[in-house]
Amino acid sequence: MDINWSELPFGYFKTDYNVRCYYRNDKWGELEVSSSEHIDIHMAATGLHYGQEAFEGLKGYRGVDGKVRLFRWEENAKRMQLSAQGIMMAEVPKELFEKALRTVAKLNNKYIPPYGTGSTLYFRPLLFGSGAEVGVKPAKEYMFMVFVTPVGPYFKEGFKPVSIEVVRDFDRAAPLGTGHIKVGGNYAASMRAGHRAHANGFSSVLFLDAKEKKYIDEAGPANFFGIKDNTYITPKSKSILHSITNMSLEQIARDLGLTVERRPVPFEELETFEEAGACGTAAIISPIGKIYDRINDVTIEYGKEAGPISTKLYETLRGIQEGRVEDKHGWTTVLEGI
Numbered sequence: 001m002d003i004n005w006s007e008l009p010f011g012y013f014k015t016d017y018n019v020r021c022y023y024r025n026d027k028w029g030e031l032e033v034s035s036s037e038h039i040d041i042h043m044a045a046t047g048l049h050y051g052q053e054a055f056e057g058l059k060g061y062r063g064v065d066g067k068v069r070l071f072r073w074e075e076n077a078k079r080m081q082l083s084a085q086g087i088m089m090a091e092v093p094k095e096l097f098e099k100a101l102r103t104v105a106k107l108n109n110k111y112i113p114p115y116g117t118g119s120t121l122y123f124r125p126l127l128f129g130s131g132a133e134v135g136v137k138p139a140k141e142y143m144f145m146v147f148v149t150p151v152g153p154y155f156k157e158g159f160k161p162v163s164i165e166v167v168r169d170f171d172r173a174a175p176l177g178t179g180h181i182k183v184g185g186n187y188a189a190s191m192r193a194g195h196r197a198h199a200n201g202f203s204s205v206l207f208l209d210a211k212e213k214k215y216i217d218e219a220g221p222a223n224f225f226g227i228k229d230n231t232y233i234t235p236k237s238k239s240i241l242h243s244i245t246n247m248s249l250e251q252i253a254r255d256l257g258l259t260v261e262r263r264p265v266p267f268e269e270l271e272t273f274e275e276a277g278a279c280g281t282a283a284i285i286s287p288i289g290k291i292y293d294r295i296n297d298v299t300i301e302y303g304k305e306a307g308p309i310s311t312k313l314y315e316t317l318r319g320i321q322e323g324r325v326e327d328k329h330g331w332t333t334v335l336e337g338i
């Protein structure tokens with residue numbers, strides 16, 4: 001097998017196996033291994049018609065010591081349970097979630113990118129209503145699966161700031177809706193805004209709170225943070241997905257002696273930040289260089305290079321994931337025997 005690890009895109013790359021488990025008659029069955037990329041779904045499955053579907057995203061990192069580490073996978077397991085509760089699906093037990101990750105990693109060992117390439121093994125756990133219903137109600141059967149795909153470094157040209165666009169004519173999620181859980185419906189709702197932003201040359205959108213359009217909400221598929229006066233500030237909102245990366249950056253910020261504030265962030269405050277960024281598993285941090293507000297034709301600029309604090313936060317978290325920086329909080333799990 002000849003893979004150019006450093007040139008991999010952030011996309012789908014076929015691996016050998018995936019793992020699957022079915023919930024039927026009120027219980028989960030045995031974890032099964034499959035070498036097929038396809039799944040056989042009932043045409044009336046609630047996952048297809050009524051959006052009963054949730055997913056997760058996490059990575060396996062080959063460390064400087066050759067070991068493969070998962071990062072805070074228990075948080076992903078917990079979040080998938082929250083998502084399941086939110087749209088009335090069967091919850092995946094933590095033990096099953098863990099077994100699926102370990103099994104699929106081991107089976108696809110040869111697709112785990114080597115240390116130093118910037119590439120990682122991306123895990124995509126998926127849960128959906130597989131049982132047939134025509135009326136709107138929760139399915140009685142569910143499918144849980146995990147596939148993996150090696151993904152390339154997020155920043156091929158280095159850790160460089162991106163430009164994003166504020167949107168006021170689209171919302172991603174309602175205050176009492178499903179914005180706080182990782183369900184596909186939120187992504188469907190954000191696609192038109194995201195597509196337009198890309199067409200206009202922006203890498204992502206910045207959503208405002210759906211009710212008043214006064215506060216910063218989600219930065220596309222990532223959480224927003226700003227930095228000023230040695231303080232890490234991130235929005236508090238009922239419609240934001242709790243990013244595990246953001247939680248970790250908050251802790252690292254505290255460890256570095258910054259103050260951390262999670263509170264509503266008014267739009268007007270954007271121009272007072274010294275640094276701004278979007279955070280999530282894919283990139284850890286996408287430093288934000290520019291925010292464009294089309295309606296008011298205003299551009300807020302943070303500079304052409306990533307700020308010193310964002311850079312330090314990024315380097316520290318990446319260092320922990322790759323086994324170069326001490327894991328003081330016990331965030332990583334070494335996958336033995338890989």
Ligand SMILES: *Cc1c(COP(=O)(O)O)cnc(C)c1O
Pocket residue numbers: 057182218220221222223241242243244245246279280281282
């Ligand atoms: C997955 C996701 C994130 C990032 O969460 P991480 O746990 O850091 O990967 C942020 N926002 C949204 C809307 C997401 O779906």
